[in-house]
Amino acid sequence: MRPSVDEQLHGTCRILEEVVAPAVADPYARTILAGLIANLRMLHQAIPAVAAFLQHDNQACAKLLAELAPALPPPLAEAIVQALAHSEPEPTDSAALEQRNQALRELLAQAVCGEALAPDLQAKIKRHMIERASRMPMRYVPTAPTTS
Amino acid sequence: MNRSVDPPSPATCAPSGSATPAEQVAADLQRLMTHEIPSARDIRLQSLVRAAGGLSRENWSLDATWTDAAGAHKHQLMLMRDASGTLLNTERGREYAVLKALEGTDVPAPRVYWMDPQGQFLGAPSVVMERVSGSCDYMVLNSSRPLDERLALARGFIELMAAIHRVDWRARGLERSLGLPQHSPARTELAHWQAEYQRVRLEPHPELDLILSWLQQQAPVTETITLVHGDFKPGNALIEGQRISAKLDWETAHLGDPLEDLGWVTNPVRKREHQIPGHWERRQIVDAYQALTGRTVSERVLSWWNVLACWKLAVIQLTAVHEFVAGRYNRVFQTPTWLYRPMFQMMEAA
Numbered sequence: 001m002r003p004s005v006d007e008q009l010h011g012t013c014r015i016l017e018e019v020v021a022p023a024v025a026d027p028y029a030r031t032i033l034a035g036l037i038a039n040l041r042m043l044h045q046a047i048p049a050v051a052a053f054l055q056h057d058n059q060a061c062a063k064l065l066a067e068l069a070p071a072l073p074p075p076l077a078e079a080i081v082q083a084l085a086h087s088e089p090e091p092t093d094s095a096a097l098e099q100r101n102q103a104l105r106e107l108l109a110q111a112v113c114g115e116a117l118a119p120d121l122q123a124k125i126k127r128h129m130i131e132r133a134s135r136m137p138m139r140y141v142p143t144a145p146t147t148s
Numbered sequence: 149m150n151r152s153v154d155p156p157s158p159a160t161c162a163p164s165g166s167a168t169p170a171e172q173v174a175a176d177l178q179r180l181m182t183h184e185i186p187s188a189r190d191i192r193l194q195s196l197v198r199a200a201g202g203l204s205r206e207n208w209s210l211d212a213t214w215t216d217a218a219g220a221h222k223h224q225l226m227l228m229r230d231a232s233g234t235l236l237n238t239e240r241g242r243e244y245a246v247l248k249a250l251e252g253t254d255v256p257a258p259r260v261y262w263m264d265p266q267g268q269f270l271g272a273p274s275v276v277m278e279r280v281s282g283s284c285d286y287m288v289l290n291s292s293r294p295l296d297e298r299l300a301l302a303r304g305f306i307e308l309m310a311a312i313h314r315v316d317w318r319a320r321g322l323e324r325s326l327g328l329p330q331h332s333p334a335r336t337e338l339a340h341w342q343a344e345y346q347r348v349r350l351e352p353h354p355e356l357d358l359i360l361s362w363l364q365q366q367a368p369v370t371e372t373i374t375l376v377h378g379d380f381k382p383g384n385a386l387i388e389g390q391r392i393s394a395k396l397d398w399e400t401a402h403l404g405d406p407l408e409d410l411g412w413v414t415n416p417v418r419k420r421e422h423q424i425p426g427h428w429e430r431r432q433i434v435d436a437y438q439a440l441t442g443r444t445v446s447e448r449v450l451s452w453w454n455v456l457a458c459w460k461l462a463v464i465q466l467t468a469v470h471e472f473v474a475g476r477y478n479r480v481f482q483t484p485t486w487l488y489r490p491m492f493q494m495m496e497a498a
Contacts, residue, residue, distance in 0.1 A: 028198045032478050039480040102351050109354035113361050126492050129355045133485035140465070140482040 009044040013037055038141040049137035054097040057132055058088060061104040064128050068111050068121055076114065080107055170196045173208055177227060177276070180269035184262045187217040205231050205399075209279060224279040226258070228399075230272040231477075240273040241265050243399040245325035246375075247277060253320075255311050256280075256394045282386030282393035289382060289424050297390055302428040303436065304392050305382065309413070310440035312395070313374040313406040322375060326403050333404035334367040338456065345463045348470035355488045359459055362495050368449040370405040377401055380409045381421055407445065410437055411453025417461070417490050451498040458491045 003011065016037050024030045062084055069077040083103060089096030111117075112125055167175070174193045181191055191214040199207040208227040215221070230240065240263055247260035258277040264270045285291060289298050289305075317323060329336035342360060349356075377384075378400030386394045413422040414430045423429050434445050465484040471477035 026198070035479050105352040105354055109352045109357045112354050112358040125358065129358070130489050130492060133355070133488045136483070136485045138482050139486065140480075140484070 005047070006044065009040060009047075013040050013044065016040070035141070042139060042141045046137040046139075051091060051094055051097060053135055053137050054094070054101050055088070055091050056135070058097065058100050058104060060128060060132070061101070061108055064124060065104065065107055065111065067124065068117070071117055071121060072111055072114060076107070076110055080111075083107055170198070170208075173227065173229070173270070174210070176270045177210075180262055180264050180274075180276070181212075181214065183269065185214070185216050188214045190215050205229060223261075225261070225276055226279045227270075227274060227276050229270055229274040230267070239399065240275045242326065242401060243397075244275050246322065246398040246401045247275075249317070249320040249322050249325070250315070250398075253311070253315055255308065255315060256392060257398065258394055258396070280386050280394035282388035284383060284386055284396075286381070286383035286421060288387060289422065289428070290420055295424070295427065298424055299427060300390060301382075301387065301392070302424060302433075305380075305385070305413075305422075306433060306436045307440060308385075308392055308395060309377070309380055309409055310437065312377055312380075313409070313441060315375045317373075317375045317403060322403060326401070328373070328403055332367065333370045333373060333408070334452070334456075337404060337408060338363055338367060341456075341460050341463050344467065348463070348467045350466075350470060350473060351483075353466075353483070355485075356459065356462055359455065359488075359491050359495065363452070363456055363459060366452055366498065368405075368446075368452050370407075372406065372443070373403050374406040375401060376404040376406060376408050378408070378412075380412055381418070383421065405453070406441070406443070407450055407453045408456075410434070410445065411450055412457045414450065415454050415457040415461075416494070417458055417487060448498055451494055455491055455494050455498070458487045458494075462487050 016033065021030070021033055021037070024033055065080045066084060069080045072080070086100075089100050091097070108125075117125070174196050177193060178191050181188055192212070194211045194213075196208060196210040199209055206227075206229045208229065210225050210227065211223070212225050213220070213222045228240070228243070244260055244263040244265075247257055250257045251259065258280050260275060260277040262276045264274040267273050289302055291298065293301075315322075317326075331339070338360075345356065345360070377395070377398065379397055384395065384397040385392050386396065410433075412418075414433055415422075416430075419425075419429075423433070434450070437443070438445055462484040465481045468477055468479065468481035469483065472480055
């Protein structure tokens with residue numbers, strides 16, 4: 001399909017920068033437009049990586065939850081067992097990957113806030129979280145104004 | 149090109165349905181002024197333009213002239229109006245009360261004129277204050293200015309913080325308008341931001357839950373209560389030449405632990421705003437603050453406030469995400485994953 005999604009996003013950024021931005025006089029609108037263009041450029045890079053990120057994160061989160069479950073209160077451990085029994089969504093089903101990710105991370109949120117876990121499990125949790133943050137494909141692009 | 153507007157006379161000040169935002173603001177402000185100064189006549193509002201800055205509200209710059217029983221007046225003004233979507237849910241009444249209380253102190257701040265607390269005139273809570281001369285530069289400490297100028301400004305900022313913390317809040321009635329922390333300042337502040345986190349989160353954030361749990365377990369006891377600015381940074385100040393002409397954005401001010409402000413400026417994730425590498429770093433900032441205030445700063449306690457500063461910053465960004473998704477905020481923020489590693493590192497070291 002041409003223009004591809006990649007080509008359309010790239011072209012949209014170019015038009016906004018070269019045609020629209022020079023014609024915008026209002027300082028507030030100009031700042032907002034600069035932020036939107038920067039975010040579109042970030043999305044242009046990030047979109048192809050989102051599904052793979054979610055798939056990897058679901059696997060990593062499920063593995064961590066399985067390790068934590070024996071140390072957690074029985075109701076939460078049982079909820080984890082049930083969640084892990086579900087099969088992983090198809091890699092092409094972005095909505096299902098997102099839904100699965102939220103379900104697993106909700107369980108992780110409960111697990112980390114519960115009773116004190118052993119230091120080795122705490123270390124695993126933090127490693128998982130730092131690793132996840134480092135792989136996050138979408139990032140804020142700062143375009144803070146320098147004058148007001 | 150700035151938008152400039154002369155509104156019609158009070159009798160016909162309601163703009164038509166095709167009024168620009170600037171014309172609407174001018175008409176609404178004129179009604180507020182007429183209400184506040186009943187004898188005012190010949191009110192003229194010119195050069196009205198919305199400033200590019202301001203992440204949590206609309207900032208409008210304008211020049212006003214009018215005549216009243218006391219004579220003719222000419223003022224350069226700023227109108228701060230709550231935006232429909234915002235990073236910070238703040239109260240204009242708080243800002244108005246603090247600015248009134250600061251009049252006559254050695255804290256440079258704009259003189260405040262009027263307030264529309266419920267948005268009766270301007271459609272959203274608003275305050276009108278003096279437009280102080282000077283410019284705002286978030287990165288002034290790492291700008292192209294010579295090092296000695298930047299160091300003088302850095303020292304000026306910490307002296308300003310100490311001056312804020314010296315304000316006699318009891319004598320100036322701030323206990324009544326701001327309220328004292330219900331619990332310890334650390335727990336009160338944490339509870340405030342926890343409530344905000346629970347209000348705005350759109351998905352699970354186990355990282356922030358884990359850090360919140362640590363903050364709750366390690367909350368320090370406060371030794372003294374002072375006026376706290378709550379968002380102390382170069383980006384909230386005006387600089388004229390080589391001096392700080394005004395500290396702005398008082399809507400987050402409250403009575404609390406002075407280390408909250410110090411924790412905000414020594415927060416490692418915002419080094420580029422607050423520090424000058426090799427010359428003005430955490431150690432120099434803390435030493436200067438201790439020398440200016442006579443307080444001994446506990447590194448452990450300051451680290452707690454550093455973690456809270458990052459956690460609060462994360463919640464502010466989630467607020468922006470929430471408001472953007474709701475269609476009320478015009479800037480795109482992301483989940484603040486970049487803050488997780490530094491917070492974990494500070495927790496390990498504390």
